[in-house]
Amino acid sequence: MTDPTTDPKDFVAGIDSNAHKSPTRVVFVTRRTSAQVKVVDEEEVQTYPEVLFRAIVAIEVLTIALVGAALLFNAPLEGIADPSHTPNPAKAPWYFLGLQEMLHYFPPVVAGVLVPGLVVMALIVIPYFNINVEAEGLFLKDRKRRLLIFYLAAAGLSLFLLLFDVYVALAPTLIVAGFMVLAAQSSPQSPSAFRRYLAAKPLSYWIMTWFLFELAVLTAVGTFFRGPGWSWVLPWRS
Amino acid sequence: MAKTIASYFDELRGTRVWRSVFRSGTGSSTLHRALAVQQNVFLHLFSTKVRTRMLSFSTTWYLGTLTFGTFLLLVVTGIPLMFYYHPSVPQAYADTKDLEFVVSSGLFLRNLHRWSAHAMVFLVFAHMFKVFYRGAYRPPREFNWVIGVILLLITLLLSYTGYLLPWDQLAFWAITVGSNIASAVPVMGNKVHFLMLGGNVVNANALLRFYVLHCMILPLVAILFVAVHFWRIRKDGGLYSHQSEPQTVTAGPVPAAAKGGQFQ
Secondary structure, three states: OOOOOOOOOEEOOOOOHHHHHOOOOOOEEEOOOOOOOOOOOOOEEHHHHHHHHHHHHHHHHHHHHHHHHHHHHHOOOOOEOOOOOOOOOOOOOOOHHHHHHHHHHOOHHHHHHHHHHHHHHHHHHHHHHHHHHOOOOOOOOHHHHHHHHHHHHHHHHHHHHHHHHHHHHHHHHHHHHHHHHHHOOOOOOOOOHHHHHOOOOHHHHHHHHHHHHHHHHHHHHHHHOOHHHHOOOHHHHH | OOOOOHHHHHHHHHHHHHHHHHOOOOOOHHHHHHHHHOOOOHHHHOEEEEEEEHOOHHHOOOOOHHHHHHHHHHHHOOOOOHHHOOOOOOOOHHHHHHHOOOOOHHHHHHHHHHHHHHHHHHHHHHHHHHHHHEEEOOOOOOHHHHHHHHHHHHHHHHHHHHHOOOEHHHHHHHHHHHHHHHOOOOOOOOHHHHHHOOOOOOHHHHHHHHHHHHHHHHHHHHHHHHHHHHHHHHHHOOOHHHHHHHOOOOOOOOOHHHHHHHEE
């Protein structure tokens, strides 16, 4: 690296141009030259034709798969809509069955309005918290305090779910909490690659993974394991 | 010398008519290939070059591309479906039955539309989680993540409004269950429910509303946000890749000239 003060064509891209630490980067132009940003040289390809060609192939493969599905499986069509005859159970589309499963345990204002509202809000604010942007291992800094908060939050949430008999949501919570305990007992120096991986994971990773796990389990339960009166059924026994 | 297909294509690209349509002109130099993207109203949403590493399957799993693919499929199958469909009670159900038994390839068309719709909802979720785990929401890409969340909601609404259109028992009760949740909104729940359905229960008004939203409003809004979503990828520095982010260039002291000398 040439010294910017002696090289007339050079410039200084701030003191620290690490995007994780300083999202807004300032370039000091040391001479009357246009600002060029020096980045690590990386091999590039032209969008036309290389990238577009790959995109088209990807979409074609997807089309073939979906055409195959459309030829093999028929879309469901039941009898004409009849407001006087309620099917049991009446189910929402599959992507809302996680919500419907929660409606089984909590009042509609909680399961139908508060929870989805909070989920959408949480998704929107993810990139605006520096703790997510820096993405440091959750238990690597300030370990004692963070462990205490984690244990309190995990115990509180588990107790709450237990109190409302929401075993379906309790199981994923306990599993994710178990991995978090393992992460807390691991460090970047751990001999096992998996434990090094866990130790490096930030808070946002754990929350999102818990959300993904809950979403998948609740949706699957609502879709396959709920029968008349929203009772527990086994899909292979009907 | 025998003429190749490529040479015929080059000749075609040199004709007056072709050149009046495509502004980038003939030639296959890097410049011309860049112009083919930059001078095209649709393609100029994308950057002219992409880092080679971003093309490997494991980086993105092509989930964004595939989601867009399902959207295209849904438009292509949705338009002919509209030709055979009346959004009225009980004609809507009869039309759906006709698609199954009378219209040639009608069943295939409806199947493809329905499975593509399910695939789109699934792919949008998958795309979101993949982007999250890659850390690609980080600055300066925050707002494109927010647009993505909006597109997720639009996708769910598109799928949900389409769910009612066959007007069978499955459709009717799924929308009844879903729309009842809206009643739980504090204070104005019943008003929201009424506004959504055009009545207190799912009826012909609701069908018409859902039809207009499904075929007109929501697709237009989706196209608008998809365009911004694509364009922001270019504006925010291309697809995110941790190693390609500008690293610290110099750790030396800031030269005196940069401390204000030049900017007075």
